[in-house]
Amino acid sequence: MNIPYPIKIRAVWWDESSRKTCWINTLKLPHSEEVECSSDPVRVAKAIIDLEIRGAPAIGVAAALAVASYAWTLTGKPREEFYSKTLEAVSVLWATRPTAHNLFHALTRVREKLLAGMSAGATPLEAAEDVTREALKIMEEDIYSNYLIGEHGSQLVPDNASILTHCNAGALATSALGTAEAVMRVAWYKGKRIRVYATETRPVLQGARLTVWELVKEGIPVTLITDNTAGFLMRKGMVDLVIVGADRITREGYVVNKIGTYMIALAARRNNIPFYVAAPTSTIDLNSRIEDVVIEERNPAEVKYVMGRLITLEEASALNYAFDITDPDLVTAIITEKGVVKPPFPENLKKIVGSSQPH
Numbered sequence: 453m454n455i456p457y458p459i460k461i462r463a464v465w466w467d468e469s470s471r472k473t474c475w476i477n478t479l480k481l482p483h484s485e486e487v488e489c490s491s492d493p494v495r496v497a498k499a500i501i502d503l504e505i506r507g508a509p510a511i512g513v514a515a516a517l518a519v520a521s522y523a524w525t526l527t528g529k530p531r532e533e534f535y536s537k538t539l540e541a542v543s544v545l546w547a548t549r550p551t552a553h554n555l556f557h558a559l560t561r562v563r564e565k566l567l568a569g570m571s572a573g574a575t576p577l578e579a580a581e582d583v584t585r586e587a588l589k590i591m592e593e594d595i596y597s598n599y600l601i602g603e604h605g606s607q608l609v610p611d612n613a614s615i616l617t618h619c620n621a622g623a624l625a626t627s628a629l630g631t632a633e634a635v636m637r638v639a640w641y642k643g644k645r646i647r648v649y650a651t652e653t654r655p656v657l658q659g660a661r662l663t664v665w666e667l668v669k670e671g672i673p674v675t676l677i678t679d680n681t682a683g684f685l686m687r688k689g690m691v692d693l694v695i696v697g698a699d700r701i702t703r704e705g706y707v708v709n710k711i712g713t714y715m716i717a718l719a720a721r722r723n724n725i726p727f728y729v730a731a732p733t734s735t736i737d738l739n740s741r742i743e744d745v746v747i748e749e750r751n752p753a754e755v756k757y758v759m760g761r762l763i764t765l766e767e768a769s770a771l772n773y774a775f776d777i778t779d780p781d782l783v784t785a786i787i788t789e790k791g792v793v794k795p796p797f798p799e800n801l802k803k804i805v806g807s808s809q810p811h
């Protein structure tokens with residue numbers, strides 16, 4: 453599936469010659485662009501846990517590719533060993549991060565392929581080929597979803613709009629154009645003179661390090677602000693719309709996204725500013741109630757240190773929720789590859805997830 457826009461940045465990809473999973477280490481950005489490739493699912497799992505690879509779609513694609521890469525290292529093994537080791541790799545990757553639904557969506561598809569192969573008597577080589585096809589399909593679907601989200605979402609962006617975004621939902625969080633940033637990119641490509649305010653996104657600064665880097669490379673005007681400036685900017689009338697990504701969207705339309713999103717949504721509502729969430733349907737989890745969703749708590753050191761420098765007392769305690777929850781009534785619309793979903797979300801999310809092809 454070709455898309456009519458250039459893919460200038462890749463977060464994660466498949467190296468056909470080595471059959472390895474490759475990624476750019478986003479922890480090193482913006483100061484260095486380190487790339488690594490591996491067939492070791494434990495190494496890829498560590499990259500996901502440590503946020504070298506991050507962003508819901510990128511995490512899912514990386515995990516699926518990692519199982520495929522590993523499968524190719526086992527094609528000479530007896531069937532029983534091949535299947536037990538590849539299924540164990542699925543479990544290792546499954547345990548990396550608890551919140552982004554794309555991880556479980558992707559690994560479920562890969563595990564189903566392995567189980568089907570096992571019960572059908574497929575050889576390790578046949579199973580490796582099958583798992584690779586599925587993993588690459590997941591990646592291709594994400595690439596195309598990014599493009600369609602951009603197309604659908606750009607229609608919501610007025611010319612000369614000032615857009616506020618939080619965290620990074622860009623190429624560095626997906627397989628191609630991003631989700632929230634895909635909307636910005638396509639609006640820009642279509643000639644809309646937008647400008648973006650990017651929050652720094654404490655504690656690990658995805659906005660300052662990644663979103664600013666992406667948009668500067670695109671030539672899209674971007675201004676970095678502290679997280680605490682977002683509400684004031686909206687009150688001053690300097691923001692026309694908010695667009696963020698998502699890690700999980702429940703069947704009722706609760707949006708789980710980077711910590712700080714909820715406060716931005718509250719400020720947007722207070723100032724009558726549209727609050728859009730851009731996400732592929734692989735992020736939508738129709739099976740979970742919001743009470744079931746695990747909000748990842750990360751190492752408190754991420755709060756106490758900034759770029760390796762202690763900013764408080766070593767003995768200080770710190771709380772480090774990686775995500776928060778935005779209530780459905782604060783969400784103007786959810787932009788997916790299948791179209792823009794408006795309230796009432798329970799019915800309309802079910803309808804769009806259930807529908808067949810992206811359009």
Ligand SMILES: CSC[C@H]1O[C@H](OP(=O)(O)O)[C@H](O)[C@@H]1O
Nearest residue numbers: 506507508619621625697709710
């Ligand atoms: C397009 S999903 C991006 C989503 O993922 C980020 O979380 P993290 O950097 O911890 O993986 C953040 O919630 C973004 O909105």
